[in-house]
Amino acid sequence: MHFYNHPKSIHAFDAKFEAQKIAFAPVSFQVARCLIEFGILAAIDISGGTSRTALAATPKGSSKPISDYGLGVLLDMGMSMGLIWQEGEYFHLDKTGHFLLHDEMTRTNLNFMHHICYQGMFSLEQALLTGKPEGLTQFGDWKTLYPALSSLPEAAKESWFSFDQFYSDHAFDTLLPLVLADKPAHLVDIGGNTGKWARSCCSYDNHVQVTIMDLPQQIALARRACSGADLVKRIQYLETNLLESNPAFVEGADIYWMSQFLDCFSKKQILNILKHTANAMTLDSKLFILETFWDKQPNAASAYCINATSLYFTAIANGNSRMYHSKVFIELIDKAGLSIDWQQHGIGLGHSLLCCTKK
Template structure:
């Protein structure tokens, strides 16, 4: 994977040109989705449809439909037979529930797009310079609960898209462990807690996170109607030197959390977790590593997603390659003793002692 340069000169030239115009292509597809053009093309199927028919059905003037479709032709989203336009396989994936491409599109558009203008500044200044387009916070996590509703929804939709589908497989692994309590560090809205307490109602479950996230978790828990007698909360900023988990835990669980930190911070966080483990306690880390993906498309997506962390989230984290992450674990005096790959869509689950 990513170990050769096998494009022909013409293919490479087209790829280079595609990259040059990628922002325009992105907005073209987003506009076609917003205006209902993609839905009409999907409904037309193999029969296809014309510019005039799309214009009449959507109310978008003919010129607008024409320039969007011609952009989509070059981008490989549609193809044309005579006067009729049809979705390509790429176009079908862009509107399919299987890929949930619109979750990705909305995340890039609502959370990342404007801030990516500041990517170069973020690299130079070692800071998420693009975050200022969303709000005045040190990191996006400090302001997550305060994001505008549309932006917050797009952020959470993508986060849950990758985490929710992994719950069953992760539970099968966790259920083989002997434990009476668990700390979900970086528990966010408490979604994993709500899942696990239905499977293991006697477990003492603690959610640890920033104040805004704890507030969201409490709100979601109250709305769930579940028995909350075994659920506890710890408000903490794990990056602060004097902020550590309180108590001893059989399991410390971190899902899609440590990728939010620089590798030096990961080591520091794991040292704090080590101190909070009960005797024979263990740490479970669920994260996506681009070099442990089954398919190249998955790796590509994670590589690009790293730039969100650079420009928007905190300026210093990424979707890691496994060797870099493993080194951070070992610097904390810990050892990865089990690895379960391909959990859900892209995650690996690490057992650490």
């Protein structure tokens, strides 16, 4: 990690401009989203350059009508944000606008921020003071977000699962041969969510049996997603709450798997979960931990996204977890009675894989 160990080389005037971007960030975010939702960026992109008159006269690929006034304020701010530029009467898509429109990661992040985080982030200050997800009240009276996932509004649910799976999905091709290299008979997917990893394991290895451990609400989602005839006999389920003092736990499996799971908990909770896992493991068992550590990211842009995601946990998800520095996990793994046999970084879009065994 080398991108935070020296001051930025930037002129004072430019630094002040960056500060203004932060001050007006809520406006910029919603303008960018509206330029997409109203089809304005797409219309400019498809045309290769078009006039305001043409934009107002065409459907713009959107069923949402917009007035000439609305079009005007969005175009003006879009230029100030560097999304579009104007030559005479014609508007053109700039590079940032191109990625906002076409880059899957950017769109996934934007939808997640809009549907899950935007409203709740107003309560960030209070969440930092109380240690509780104060912004979660937008979805109802929940202590954490996770039991609420299956009952979220459809758009919010879709955005959450797309965000949750987007980063790990890009790592699957690399991960499967690493995790299943020793032909394990039984893999336990702790925090298995919708069962996507379990299904991938069964597709990759025709003999492995998988048990998904998760909250009852998540198990219900996984059962529906894994209901195919070829999976019914190979995927089992265990409803459990790992925050309980003595949670239900599968013992003696060959592989225990945690993908982007432990970052959903505080350090104290992580230690307890790792201790429960260590107690369930044999000396031949392996625990694989997949995480996105902010200090192991390939560039400042990735670290920015990871650190921003930490604040989602603070204000929305649970109030006390985050995306961690790798050294935190190294210390907790050791305290839990486990050893890291090997680790690999730079997987997919910035994942790290830790292979642990019982001491």
